[in-house]
Amino acid sequence: MKSLVIALTALVPVAVFGAASNPDASFFKKAAEGGLAEVELGNLAQKKSENQSVKDFGAMMVTDHSAANDKLKALAASKNITLPSSPSVGQMATKTKLEVESGKTFDKAYIKGMIDDHVKDIREFKKEAASGQDPEAKAFAAATLPTLEGHLTKIEAIAKDAGVKTHNHS
Numbered sequence: 134m135k136s137l138v139i140a141l142t143a144l145v146p147v148a149v150f151g152a153a154s155n156p157d158a159s160f161f162k163k164a165a166e167g168g169l170a171e172v173e174l175g176n177l178a179q180k181k182s183e184n185q186s187v188k189d190f191g192a193m194m195v196t197d198h199s200a201a202n203d204k205l206k207a208l209a210a211s212k213n214i215t216l217p218s219s220p221s222v223g224q225m226a227t228k229t230k231l232e233v234e235s236g237k238t239f240d241k242a243y244i245k246g247m248i249d250d251h252v253k254d255i256r257e258f259k260k261e262a263a264s265g266q267d268p269e270a271k272a273f274a275a276a277t278l279p280t281l282e283g284h285l286t287k288i289e290a291i292a293k294d295a296g297v298k299t300h301n302h303s
């Protein structure tokens with residue numbers, strides 16, 4: 134029994150070190166924060182928007198990003214990586230700004246924010262899929278990319294329909 138305890142004790146630092154040294158740990162962190170932000174902002178869009186397309190897009194964000202977040206949590210847990218439980222400070226500030234907006238002003242800010250977020254997310258996920266060190270993180274990024282690209286296409290169409298001017302990110 135004593136040798137089992139010693140053997141298990143010897144494994145603990147390796148598990149902690151393994152997580153700390155995971156070369157893709159920052160990808161996990163950014164993806165988790167981004168996913169949580171998309172869910173929170175999607176809920177906000179469903180409550181505050183007057184545009185049914187924006188409300189529907191918000192609902193899609195909640196559904197799709199909740200599913201991706203669950204997959205990411207399971208993957209991170211299998212690697213002893215602790216994910217953040219809330220969006221980044223910057224993302225929370227964006228939510229706070231949106232909470233005080235309403236009507237078309239809210240819609241415009243939300244639409245522009247979703248386009249910018251998805252352009253950044255796609256860039257990060259493409260980078261991870263192409264050059265990540267952790268094969269499972271690479272696979273997660275590659276599998277999630279089509280969903281993110283679909284979101285960008287959809288929100289760009291909503292922007293066009295709503296007359297919201299955006300930068301062409303192509």
